[in-house]
Amino acid sequence: MVKQFLLITLGFVGLSVQAQKTADPVPFAKTITEKDLQKHLTIIASEEMGGRDTPSPGLEKAAQYIEQQFKAFGLKPGNKGSFRQPFILEKDSATHLKLEMGEASFRPYVDFAPWISMPQQASLRFSEYVFVGYGIVDENRDDYKDVDVKGKLVVFLNGQPEGFRSNKPRRQSPVFISNKIANAKKKGAAAVLIISEMLPSRQILDMYRPKNEQAVSEENSAIPAFYINDNVLTRKGYTINQIKSLVGNQVIDPMIEEAQVNIEYKSGKVTATVSNVIGIVEGTDKKDEYLFVTAHYDHVGTDEKGNIYYGADDDGSGTVAVMKMAEAFAKAKKAGKGPRRSIAFMLVCGEEKGLWGSEYYSDNPIYPLEKTTANLNIDMIGRIDTERLSADTLNYVYVIGHNKLSTDLQPILEGMNNKYTKLVLDYKFDDPNDPHRIYYRSDHYNFARKGVPILFFYDGMLQADYHKPTDTVDKINFPLLAKRAQLVFYTAWDMANRDELLKRDLKLDQ
Ligand SMILES: [Zn+2]
Structure with a gap:
């Protein structure tokens, strides 16, 4: 009782002081x-x-x-x-963009599209690629285990296997695309192809976005990364769905396949x-x-x-x-x-x-x-x-x-x-x-x-x-x-x- 009474009194005093000020x-x-x-x-x-x-x-x-x-x-x-x-x-509207596999030359923004953070330019030739499932690396899992990808072309699936959980916030999650690419780079990969049902549209890629200093320092040492869809995979006799069901929610052994792949890129950065x-x-x-x-x-x-x-x-x-x-x-x-x-x-x-x-x-x-x-x-x-x-x-x-x-x-x-x-x-x-x-x-x-x-x-x-x-x-x-x-x-x-x-x-x- 007393306490409340005191509070009320103090409250009134407080109010009158405030009112004067x-x-x-x-x-x-x-x-x-x-x-x-x-x-x-x-x-x-x-x-x-x-x-x-x-x-x-x-x-x-x-x-x-x-x-x-x-x-x-x-x-x-x-x-x-x-x-x-x-x-x-x-x-960054690319001024030059090329993806070839064997005799096939693919169409930009139809069969493949660049990742938003690309190097200034790149011209790379590979005679094989390494498929690493979903390309996930964290404390509990390494989709690159027992394979050396130094200087190689790495291919992985976009997204995450069913049932995969990470307790990290989205941007730090090992399935967040920039983290997957960063992990490939850390393992020494020279370039990345991301198997994806959807490609980012040219319109989206050509849009301005805030320049972020951290991204800039990453870009200076970025490796080329392209999204590819079924149009590219069918050249090797696969579909996305087949690959997804092959991988399932397991960590599979990385697979090395022969393929003559040519990747070229030249940026046209505007600020x-x-x-x-x-x-x-x-x-x-x-x-x-x-x-x-x-x-x-x-x-x-x-x-x-x-x-x-x-x-x-x-x-x-x-x-x-x-x-x-x-x-x-x-x-x-x-x-x-x-x-x-x-x-x-x-x-x-x-x-x-x-x-x-x-x-x-x-x-x-x-x-x-x-x-x-x-x-x-x-x-x-x-x-x-x-x-x-x-x-x-x-x-x-x-x-x-x-x-x-x-x-x-x-x-x-x-x-x-x-x-x-x-x-x-x-x-x-x-x-x-x-x-x-x-x-x-x-x-x-x-x-x-x-x-x-x-x-x-x-x-x-x-x-x-x-x-x-x-x-x-x-x-x-x-x-x-x-x-x-x-x-x-x-x-x-x-x-x-x-x-x-x-x-x-x-x-x-x-
Ligand atoms: Zn508004």
Whole structure:
């Protein structure tokens, strides 16, 4: 009894101290106006930006616009004097590609296709190859046992035998293709052929992907590796299914077979630099702690027919909401009412390609993630879900992540919403049975996987104009966009000003 009584008393004291310290956020929230959101969105989702593909000239134009606005608002550059956190993309369209076996010459991308990480060039001839089953090597198993593959051509099956289990995460698993190739290389193999039902398409291979330093050092000493399908195997009188049933789930003895094989490859590497745009409103007494407010400014670009995918809602709406929040906090700071913690406003790119920008940031954080109290991420908050037919249609937002990583998230969010914005907060996407897996589908996930508590704000638009050229500015509900942006602003205000960092007392998967 006493203990509880004491806690209640202390609670009241705490509240009154907090109330005295914290300035009124309302005048600053009110600067997030429909008019300004519309002004910025009309530029971000304009024809000139060409749908903001990663990488593209339109994306760079959008980055320049955001950077220029951040400067005008009086934000500080977020990355050692620069508003940009650049990262490099790379693609390798082979300029020469050849696979021959005896008299047969195979067709690239029809009969065989290169692995994504190839040497600059290769020209190799073999008179035999060594088949090593699935090519798995780990503590319990060595598919290369008793065979020397030094300088040889190694052939193995893609994937894993039925019933094979590894307790390692996917990327470290001995069946993960890059690990299989690395093991072949370690054993001294000169080249690899991977037997696979499906070949990676030329389109996929020709796409940009983030350049990863570790992969680069691996590539410098890479061995050529080609996927081959049944069209190649039938030359030797086999089919994939026959080989699979021959191997079964046993570790078979490696088999050496004679074959005149000729492999040639020449890369045509192209790189591009893109960037996350980061502006800071520096905190006062807790300036070495951070709150991240994010959205992605990229979208899916322009198609072959010249249709522009404007991405006004996805995620122009989040982009302009973050911009206006940045301006509002900068105004508060100028008025002597700035946040106690530093707030980083980060607009990332490459989201549509696979959360590249946020992945790059979270793997190369500029500010310590353990001092980053939370990430508030927005991806689409400008429209009304076509599926939503209930009474609160014009006054809701989906919030995702309220019951993960921190028990502080929900009371802060609901406290600020009850006090200021009074939106209907819909947590339906936090239902573990929800098939959309929204939690894993935007940039907040890269903060969450590193343990940073997140809230994700979203309008539910997966129907209608999602990823279509018709996601345009005229379909945006600006009063609702402004209200939702204000909710994120108030939530940020509380998180940046409260005494403690958010607790990290819940697991991600529960
Ligand atoms: Zn999006």
